[in-house]
Amino acid sequence: MSPGRPRKTRIPGSGDKLRRALEILGLSWGKRHAAARHVLRDGRWAECGLPKSVNTIAEDIRLGLPLGRLAGYAAFLNIPIGLLQDEAVPAHSAPFAQAVFAAREEAAALNLPFVKSFDKSFCRHLYACNPQTYINALFGLLRGVYALRAVFPPSREIHNGCALVHAAEDHCLRAEAFMPFRHTDIRFEATIFRWGGNLHLSYYSRDLYTFGRLLTEDPLRHFAVANRRPFHLALAGVADSLIESRTFDIVRCLAKRLDDGPETDLTDRYAAACREARLRPTVFPADPDHARLLDQVLAARPSGGVR
Missing domain, CATH: 2.40.128.120 (Quinohemoprotein amine dehydrogenase alpha subunit, domain 2)
Structure with a gap:
């Protein structure tokens, strides 16, 4: 009998953190791929080697992030890997939210067009x-x-x-x-x-x-x-x-x-x-x-x- 694929080592609580971070960023991960803010429409998601299947994303959120994808998720969120691993920092804690907001602010371009496209x-x-x-x-x-x-x-x-x-x-x-x-x-x-x-x-x-x-x-x-x-x-x-x-x-x-x-x-x-x-x-x-x-x-x- 085939032993099948080995079970992945997953980080407890990290799936909840991914869910919370995506919510803070205003990103969706469901089956509506065409949604403007879907993670699969973000070029950086693929660059970070993250899953192309929404089922896999949902599984990572539900069961916890596997060690093999931890670095990719951290790179996409622009936060330290340790923040996803540290059980002392819950997903809905103020320090975690502040870290995600700070990373989002650092990564964003500050030049927002104002009247360039107007007549x-x-x-x-x-x-x-x-x-x-x-x-x-x-x-x-x-x-x-x-x-x-x-x-x-x-x-x-x-x-x-x-x-x-x-x-x-x-x-x-x-x-x-x-x-x-x-x-x-x-x-x-x-x-x-x-x-x-x-x-x-x-x-x-x-x-x-x-x-x-x-x-x-x-x-x-x-x-x-x-x-x-x-x-x-x-x-x-x-x-x-x-x-x-x-x-x-x-x-x-x-x-x-x-x-x-x-x-x-x-x-x-x-x-x-x-x-x-x-x-x-x-x-x-x-x-x-x-x-x-x-x-x-x-x-x-x-x-x-x-x-």
């Missing part, structure tokens, strides 16, 4: 809306560090973060933002420009997982908005979901500029705001101040104020 008439109008004299004046008003409170309806959780408007460039402002979300730190890059009577804030996460657009009214066109004390902006828009890769989020956000405080340097002030956001990343409906803070976010309107 020339669009570009001419965009530049006409944002002459350098206007951009400089806008930067003089918006420059600084902001505390962010974001809500993704219908969820009623409030997510805290911060942002830094730090540079005026040709026809736009540049900003960055930070949000601790579900046990990991997400950092964003943003471009701010005027179109018509509104400011458009196009942003993406540095790992290129999320791309979104927020709008608010142009404060230079509204004396009352420009002179709010404390200065704040009410923003609304849409973005790729931070939780589920196959849908999108509606976003309501209140950005309130912080007082100078003890840190006079903007970079130091922003770092302090990031630390503050980490202390309380989420305000839950059961928290005693939730109703008041949620009302501030949802009641903030472009031409109004914060109640």
Whole structure:
């Protein structure tokens, strides 16, 4: 009687880690090969010598990764092999999620096309809306560090973060933002420009997982908005979901500029705001101040104020 193939030595818990990592990356591995984010459509999957059969992938997830493919999976995820082997780091732990997010961020290209594919008439109008004299004046008003409170309806959780408007460039402002979300730190890059009577804030996460657009009214066109004390902006828009890769989020956000405080340097002030956001990343409906803070976010309107 033929002994058959020898049983593979598999790493306990590593299959769950592969599943979790693919979920974080927004990749699928089921039988719908044509799905845009399927692992078999990623050229690096084959380069790393990983299985061409979805049945084999499912088996590795269910039973654990075999030693012979461990290096390939680690290379594809851009994480150390030891992270897949270490039973002290569970699949749903914060350290594992942070490692996958950090690897994804490092591997991603930071050059996201903005208007290159648009018609020339669009570009001419965009530049006409944002002459350098206007951009400089806008930067003089918006420059600084902001505390962010974001809500993704219908969820009623409030997510805290911060942002830094730090540079005026040709026809736009540049900003960055930070949000601790579900046990990991997400950092964003943003471009701010005027179109018509509104400011458009196009942003993406540095790992290129999320791309979104927020709008608010142009404060230079509204004396009352420009002179709010404390200065704040009410923003609304849409973005790729931070939780589920196959849908999108509606976003309501209140950005309130912080007082100078003890840190006079903007970079130091922003770092302090990031630390503050980490202390309380989420305000839950059961928290005693939730109703008041949620009302501030949802009641903030472009031409109004914060109640």
